[in-house]
Amino acid sequence: MTDIADLSAVALLAAYADGSLSPVEVTEAVIARIEAREPELRALYAYDPAGARVAAKASEGRWRAGQPLPLDGVPCTIKENIATRGVAVPLGTAARDLVPATEDAPPAARLREAGCVILAKTTMPDYGMLSSGLSSFHPLTRNPWDLSKNPGGSSAGAGAAGAAGYGPLHVGTDIGGSIRLPAGWCGLVGLKPSFGRVPIDPSYYGRAAGPMTRNAADAARMMRELSKPDARDGMSLPPQDIDWLALEMDVKGLRLGLQLDAGIGLPVEPEVRAAIEAAAKAFAAAGASVEPAAPFLTREMLDGLDDFWRQRAWADIGRLSEARQAKVLPYIYAWAQGGRALSGERVYRGMSQMLAIRDAALKASAPFDFVLSPVSPVPSFAAELASPIHDPQRPFEHICFTVAANMSDQPSVSVHAGLTAGGLPIGLQITGRRFDDLGVLRMARAWESLRGGEVPWPR
Known part of the structure; x- marks a missing residue:
């Protein structure tokens, strides 16, 4: 028997509809799972079981009245940097004042309107600028597959919560891989939508919010709600009528395209390469044409990106008092300080590399309907480290497969490809053409069918 806490959103909604389960008992099951696992995982911030119970009771009433909302009674979490009314937004750092947010940001508003039972916010590293569960504000977040390993980041808590069964729906944000990396290292489906597909506030170049779930069908149901319009995001796409639940597709x-070399960064480890090659062979056996996709990232692109983001981080951290600067995670402080003395011309040229990456990514992917690649060149790493290299002078060497889609506006999803010999998840990344978010989710669903079987979630 599947534990209630491990049921998908699709299964829960069906059970609510036929009366075999109620949101109240499901919420209690998820609370029990959290209380059992959270002391060792530390994935949550602003955990609110009392509020969740109230929301579950209200949802139960709507189901009994025959007036359910689209995701009524489904437990969810929301990444800490997505504002929820009444809860402070520390951005993962001890250097910020804890001022309660006055309203829900767009993704939180859509999930609340859809009837989700919001259990908690989820942890993230300082300013969201690490692929790690390391933070100066939150306790160290660990990977449920192996407590000595990192869940990844910056949507660290969302990755750990999803793998541990803290309910089926989790929302993260991604500006260089922050949804897909933890999804890949935790075995989840993690969608970075096309830029602007999901309204977000505040918005920024390349920044996206998206679902982190255990399967593509649940991610699609989240996207149906998250993609609804919100005037607060002036960079969002016009509303589009997308049949998000039409996931079946013949490949x-x-x-x-099969990309196993990003052009720069860490080399792909053999077990990761083997898993991605196996996925490509499965697609080929199902009738798809698979061809090599050439690398396109250069050292100039990666270093320029690093210059720009260091300076942007220092613009925030450098304004703080010395006492507050001392509270920032030392790794992040050392990295950001590298932008302190950069000339305006160098920062401008660094920012220009975002456009260079965009152009190169779109040109390289143009011949293909979708591109397959690793999410990360390496499996998860030690929980206490800021990145696989743990060197603030080499911060981006592990994001070379993920960051391009942020710059190019392309939708890109991580989906579980298999396990290493040591039992760690390997993520397959599927990147589509601009605005083909549904196509990317369909490909994720197709891979789930080709892969077969359920992911053996850690217990």
Whole structure:
């Protein structure tokens, strides 16, 4: 028997509809799971079981009255940097004042309107600028697959919560891989939508919010709600009528690119390469055409990106008092300080590399319907480290497969490809053409079918 806390959103909604389960008992099951696992995982911030129970009771009433909302009674979490009314937004750092937010940011508002039972916020590293569960404000977040390992980041708590069964729905944000990396290292489906597909506030170049779930069908149901319009995001796409639940697709005849070399950064480890190659062979056996996709990232692009983001981080941290600067995670402080003395011309040229990456990514992917690649070149790493290299002078060497889609506006999803010999998840990344978010989710669903079986979630 599947534990109630491990049921998908699709299964829960069906059970609520036929009366075999109620949101109240499901919420209690998820609370019990959290209380059992959270002392060792530390994935949550602003955990609110009392508020969740009130929301579950209200949801139960709507189901009994025959007036359910689209995601009524489904437990969810929301990343800490997505504002929820009445809860402070520390951005993962001890250097910020804890001022309660006055309203829900767009993703939180859409999930609340859809009837989700919001259990908690989820942890993140300082300013969201690490692929790690390390933070100066939050306790160290660990990976449920192996407590000595990192869940990744910056959507660290969301990755750990999803893998541990803290309910089926979790929302993260991604500006260089912050949804897909923890999804890959925790075995989840993590979608970075096309830029602007999901309204977010505040918005910024390349920044996206998206679902982190255990399967593509649940991610699609989240996207149906998250993609609804919100005037607060002036960079969002016009509303589009997308049949998010139409996930079945025949891959026969599709032209797929296989990228196993990003052009720069960490080399792909053998077990990761083998898993991605196996996925490509499965798609080919199902009738898709699979061809090599050439690398396109350069050292100039990666270093320019690093210059710009260091300076942007220092613009925030450098304004703080010395006492507050001392509270910032030392790794982040050392990294940001590298932007302190950069000339305006160098920062401008660094920012220009975002456009260079965009152009190169779109040109390289143009011949293909979708591109397959690793999410990360390496499996998860020690929980206490800020990145696989743990060197603030080399901060981006592990994000070379993920960051390009942020710059190019392309939708990109992580989906579980298999396990290493040591039992750690390996993420397959599927990147689509601009605005083809549904196509990317369909490819994720197709891979789930080709892969077969359920992911053996850690207990």
